[in-house]
Amino acid sequence: MGTDNVSAGPKPTVNDIARVAGVSLATVDRVLNARPGVRSATIEKVNKAIAELGYVRDAAAANLARRRFFNLLFVLPDTTNEFVSNLEVQVAQQGAKLLHERVLVSETKVPPFDPQAIVKTLDRLDAEHIDGVAVFGPETPAIRDAIKRARQKGIAVVALVADLPSSDRDHFVGIDNVAAGRTAAQLMGRFVRKNGRVLVITGSRLARDHLERRKGFDAVMGESFPELKVVASVEGRDDPDLVKQMLPDVFAAYPDLVGVYSSAAGNPGLISYLKESGRQENLVVIAHELTASSRAALKSGVFDAIISQDAGHLVRSAIRLLRATTHRLPFDDTQERIRIDIYVRENLPAERPV
Amino acid sequence: MGTDNVSAGPKPTVNDIARVAGVSLATVDRVLNARPGVRSATIEKVNKAIAELGYVRDAAAANLARRRFFNLLFVLPDTTNEFVSNLEVQVAQQGAKLLHERVLVSETKVPPFDPQAIVKTLDRLDAEHIDGVAVFGPETPAIRDAIKRARQKGIAVVALVADLPSSDRDHFVGIDNVAAGRTAAQLMGRFVRKNGRVLVITGSRLARDHLERRKGFDAVMGESFPELKVVASVEGRDDPDLVKQMLPDVFAAYPDLVGVYSSAAGNPGLISYLKESGRQENLVVIAHELTASSRAALKSGVFDAIISQDAGHLVRSAIRLLRATTHRLPFDDTQERIRIDIYVRENLPAERPV
DNA sequence: TTGAAAGCGATACCAG
DNA sequence: CTGGTATCGCTTTCAA
Numbered sequence: 001m002g003t004d005n006v007s008a009g010p011k012p013t014v015n016d017i018a019r020v021a022g023v024s025l026a027t028v029d030r031v032l033n034a035r036p037g038v039r040s041a042t043i044e045k046v047n048k049a050i051a052e053l054g055y056v057r058d059a060a061a062a063n064l065a066r067r068r069f070f071n072l073l074f075v076l077p078d079t080t081n082e083f084v085s086n087l088e089v090q091v092a093q094q095g096a097k098l099l100h101e102r103v104l105v106s107e108t109k110v111p112p113f114d115p116q117a118i119v120k121t122l123d124r125l126d127a128e129h130i131d132g133v134a135v136f137g138p139e140t141p142a143i144r145d146a147i148k149r150a151r152q153k154g155i156a157v158v159a160l161v162a163d164l165p166s167s168d169r170d171h172f173v174g175i176d177n178v179a180a181g182r183t184a185a186q187l188m189g190r191f192v193r194k195n196g197r198v199l200v201i202t203g204s205r206l207a208r209d210h211l212e213r214r215k216g217f218d219a220v221m222g223e224s225f226p227e228l229k230v231v232a233s234v235e236g237r238d239d240p241d242l243v244k245q246m247l248p249d250v251f252a253a254y255p256d257l258v259g260v261y262s263s264a265a266g267n268p269g270l271i272s273y274l275k276e277s278g279r280q281e282n283l284v285v286i287a288h289e290l291t292a293s294s295r296a297a298l299k300s301g302v303f304d305a306i307i308s309q310d311a312g313h314l315v316r317s318a319i320r321l322l323r324a325t326t327h328r329l330p331f332d333d334t335q336e337r338i339r340i341d342i343y344v345r346e347n348l349p350a351e352r353p354v
Numbered sequence: 355m356g357t358d359n360v361s362a363g364p365k366p367t368v369n370d371i372a373r374v375a376g377v378s379l380a381t382v383d384r385v386l387n388a389r390p391g392v393r394s395a396t397i398e399k400v401n402k403a404i405a406e407l408g409y410v411r412d413a414a415a416a417n418l419a420r421r422r423f424f425n426l427l428f429v430l431p432d433t434t435n436e437f438v439s440n441l442e443v444q445v446a447q448q449g450a451k452l453l454h455e456r457v458l459v460s461e462t463k464v465p466p467f468d469p470q471a472i473v474k475t476l477d478r479l480d481a482e483h484i485d486g487v488a489v490f491g492p493e494t495p496a497i498r499d500a501i502k503r504a505r506q507k508g509i510a511v512v513a514l515v516a517d518l519p520s521s522d523r524d525h526f527v528g529i530d531n532v533a534a535g536r537t538a539a540q541l542m543g544r545f546v547r548k549n550g551r552v553l554v555i556t557g558s559r560l561a562r563d564h565l566e567r568r569k570g571f572d573a574v575m576g577e578s579f580p581e582l583k584v585v586a587s588v589e590g591r592d593d594p595d596l597v598k599q600m601l602p603d604v605f606a607a608y609p610d611l612v613g614v615y616s617s618a619a620g621n622p623g624l625i626s627y628l629k630e631s632g633r634q635e636n637l638v639v640i641a642h643e644l645t646a647s648s649r650a651a652l653k654s655g656v657f658d659a660i661i662s663q664d665a666g667h668l669v670r671s672a673i674r675l676l677r678a679t680t681h682r683l684p685f686d687d688t689q690e691r692i693r694i695d696i697y698v699r700e701n702l703p704a705e706r707p708v
Numbered sequence: 709t710t711g712a713a714a715g716c717g718a719t720a721c722c723a724g
Numbered sequence: 725c726t727g728g729t730a731t732c733g734c735t736t737t738c739a740a
Contacts, residue, residue, distance in 0.1 A: 026727055029720080032719095037726080038726080042726085059414075060717080060718095062719075064412075064731095064732045066718080097686070099365075100410050100412065183701040185700070191544055310693075332451070335666060335670070339664075340701040341696075342701060344537060344696070346537040346539070346570075347537040347661075349693060368733065368735095377711085378711045378712075379713095381709085383735060384709095386735095391710085392710085393710090396709080411734085415734045416733080416735075417716090418717065418718095419715080419716055419734040419736080420735060420736090421735080
C-alpha cells in the first residue's frame with residue numbers, strides 16, 4: 001500500500017548542507033538567513049549545496065530554535081462596521097491560537113479615510129519588533145511610499161481586502177473585487193422579475209475595493225441585462241446612519257426601483273430603511289459581507305443574496321503569507337486564493353457558537 | 355502597541371511539569387502519551403501538574419523529536435469521476451507538501467458500491483503503520499462496524515464527503531448535504547422564468563450524500579416553488595454514459611421541462627446530451643461539484659449554477675482533524691466547516707495553473 | 709515503574 | 725569572516 005516509513009529519502013538538513021559545502025553549521029545558517037559576514041565565494045558554495053540537495057527549511061525546528069516570537073501587526077480602519085469587527089475577532093482568535101507556536105499577532109486601528117494616520121503607523125514600525133504587517137487601507141501615494149519604506153526595513157507587508165498594487169506589497173489577500181461586482185450583477189439580473197432601475201450604494205471614492213465592485217457590476221449589467229438601468233450611486237461612506245438618511249429621497253426619485261446593490265458597508269442603515277418603509281416586497285437586494293445583521297436580513301427575506309469573503313480565511317491567509325514571506329517558505333497559491341462566496345438563505349453557515 | 359516579546363508568561367513545558375510533579379521527563383512523556391508502565395498514583399500527580407500549569411503540547415517540537423512519520427490513508431471509491439479525481443489530486447499535492455512535516459499521506463481506491471471492499475481495507479490496517487484514515491463510502495452496517503474496529507485499534511477515522519454517523523467516526527468532513535439540496539432548489543426556483551417540471555438526476559440509493567441532497571431539494575421546491583413540479587428522478591449511478599443514455603426518454607416524456615438538478619456525478623453525460631440535443635436554451639441547469647467539465651459548461655451557458663465543496667479544503671481539513679485527533683490537539687471548528695459554495699459564471703475562481 | 713541522557717533540525721552566542 | 729557548541733521542547737532508548 002506504499003505506506004512504509006522509509007521512502008521519500010531522508011530529507012536534507014542543515015547538517016547535510018554543511019557537509020556538502022564543506023563549511024560549518026553556523027555559516028550555513030548565515031547564508032540561509034541572509035545574515036552579514038560571509039564571503040560571497042562561501043555563499044556561492046553553500047547555495048550550490050542547497051540547490052543540489054533540494055533543501056527545504058524545516059519550519060518547526062526553526063521556530064523551536066528561534067527564541068524570539070514572530071511578531072505580526074494588523075492595521076485596520078477604526079470604524080465600528082461589522083465586517084471590520086469580524087476581522088478583529090478573527091485576528092484575536094487566530095492570535096490566541098498562534099501564541100502556542102511562538103507567533104504574536106496584534107492589531108492597531110487607525111482613523112479611516114486618513115492616509116496620513118496609516119503612514120505614521122507604518123513609519124513608526126521597527127524591524128526589531130515587527131516582522132510583518134497586514135494593511136487594510138486606501139491606495140494613496142503616501143501610503144504606497146510608506147509601504148515601500150517598511151519593506152526596505154525588512155518588514156513583510158500584505159494588502160488586506162483592498163489591494164495596493166502600486167506599492168510593492170508582498171501579497172494581496174482578498175477577493176477579486178471586479179469579479180465580485182460582476183457576480184452581484186449576474187444574480188441581480190437573474191433574480192429581478194420585472195424591468196426597472198437598480199440602485200447602487202457605494203462607500204468611498206478612495207476605497208479601491210468599492211470602485212472595483214462598482215466597475216464589475218456596471219459592466220455585467222450593461223452586457224447582459226440592458227433592460228435594467230443602473231442609477232447614479234449613493235455614496236454612504238460606510239456609515240449606516242448616512243445611508244439611511246439618504247435613501248428616502250432616492251426611492252422617491254425613482255419609483256421604479258426593482259433592485260438595490262449595497263456594495264460597501266452600511267448595511268444596517270439600508271436594512272432599517274427597508275423595514276420601516278415596507279419597501280422590501282418586490283425589491284431584490286444584494287449586499288456585501290456576511291455579518292450578524294446581513295445574515296438576519298437574508299433569513300428574513302429583506303436581502304436576497306450576500307456576496308462575501310470569509311474573514312477567518314482572510315486573516316489566516318494573511319498570517320500564512322506573512323510567515324512564508326519572512327521565512328522564505330513556499331506557499332500554496334490555491335489555498336490563499338480568497339473565494340467570492342455567495343450566500344442565499346439555504347446555504348448560510350451555522351451561526352457562530354459564541 | 356502591545357507588541358513586546360515578553361508577555362503571555364513563558365508557556366509551560368514538559369520540564370515544568372516534571373519539576374512540579376516531582377518526576378522525570380520520561381515519566382511525564384509516558385503520561386502525556388498514555389504509554390503503559392506508570393503507577394496510577396504517579397499518573398495522578400502528573401495530570402494534576404498539567405492541569406495546574408495549563409500545559410499545551412508543542413506540536414512542532416513533538417514532531418521534531420518523534421522520528422516516526424505520521425501516516426494517513428485516504429480510502430476513495432475507484433471511479434474515474436472528476437470529483438474523485440480532484441480529491442486525488444489534492445491528496446497527492448497535500449501529501450507532497452506535508453512530507454516536509456513528517457506526514458505521509460497515501461491513498462487507496464476500492465470498488466464503488468461494494469461495502470465489503472471497504473471493510474476489508476479497513477480491517478487490514480494496523481495501528482503500527484497507519485495513524486488515521488479518511489473514508490469516502492456508503493453507509494452500511496458492515497462498514498460502520500469496520501470503522502468501530504479500526505478506532506478500537508487506535509486509528510483515527512473521519513468520514514469524507516458522505517457522513518457515516520452511526521459508526522463512531524471521529525469527525526465528518528464535508529458539507530451539509532440537505533442544505534446543499536435546499537440551496538440548489540432556491541436557485542432553481544429563482545432562475546426559472548416559466549412554470550413547468552424540474553428533473554432531478556441522482557446517483558445511487560446507497561449514497562447518503564445523494565439522498566440528503568434530494569431530500570433538501572424536494573423540501574424547498576415544495577415549500578417555496580409549488581408552481582414547479584419535481585419529476586421522478588433518474589438514477590445515474592454516477593456514470594456519464596448511463597446518464598446520457600437515459601435522458602432522451604425522459605425529455606421526451608416531459609416536454610415541459612424547465613429545469614434540471616444534477617445532484618450526483620455524471621455531469622459529462624448530461625452536458626453532452628444537452629449540447630447534442632440543443633436543449634440548453636430556456637432550461638435552467640444546476641449541478642454539483644466544480645470540475646473541468648462543469649466549469650466549461652458554466653462558462654458556455656449550458657449550466658446556470660454549480661453547487662460545490664472545495665476539494666482542497668476537504669482534504670486539508672481531513673488531514674488536520676486526523677492529526678488533531680491522534681495528537682489530542684484542539685482544532686478550529688469554524689475552519690473545519692466546509693462551505694456550500696455557489697458558483698455562477700462570474701465568480702468562478704481562476705483556472706488551476708497546472 | 710522510573711530516570712538519565714542522547715538526539716531531532718535549526719538558531720545564536722562566543723571564540724578564534 | 726568562520727567554527728564550535730549550548731539550547732529550544734519533546735521523544736526515545738537504555739539502565740537502574
